[in-house]
Amino acid sequence: MSVRRSLAVCAVGLGLTLASAPAFAQVNGWKGLVSVESVGKQFRVYDPACDGKPVRGEYRFSRTSGAAQGRSDNRSGCGTTVVRTAPNVIHAHRACVIDPGVAVRCSNWWFF
Numbered sequence: 001m002s003v004r005r006s007l008a009v010c011a012v013g014l015g016l017t018l019a020s021a022p023a024f025a026q027v028n029g030w031k032g033l034v035s036v037e038s039v040g041k042q043f044r045v046y047d048p049a050c051d052g053k054p055v056r057g058e059y060r061f062s063r064t065s066g067a068a069q070g071r072s073d074n075r076s077g078c079g080t081t082v083v084r085t086a087p088n089v090i091h092a093h094r095a096c097v098i099d100p101g102v103a104v105r106c107s108n109w110w111f112f
Contacts, residue, residue: 050078060092
């Protein structure tokens with residue numbers, strides 16, 4: 001598995017926490033590919049795969065485990081990015097591939 005920019009499905013990620021640098025990591029998952037990046041309140045969900053599967057990014061405002069406090073779906077397809085602004089600073093995110101008719105498969109939470 002290669003590690004690049006953003007957090008992806010069913011795998012371990014790489015996180016960076018620099019003063020104003022984005023938090024990101026990317027890993028190819030066996031059920032698809034999705035990239036998630038967050039900086040402060042800004043949240044981006046990128047779909048680099050041309051597999052017809054929608055992707056989702058979920059985020060939390062605290063550094064503790066639990067359910068998502070917000071999410072953003074990208075159903076626009078191959079090579080597109082959806083950008084959202086959360087109501088609070090994001091401290092954790094994870095990436096998901098929506099496999100229609102099967103399941104939503106998500107990575108582990110990445111805290112930063």
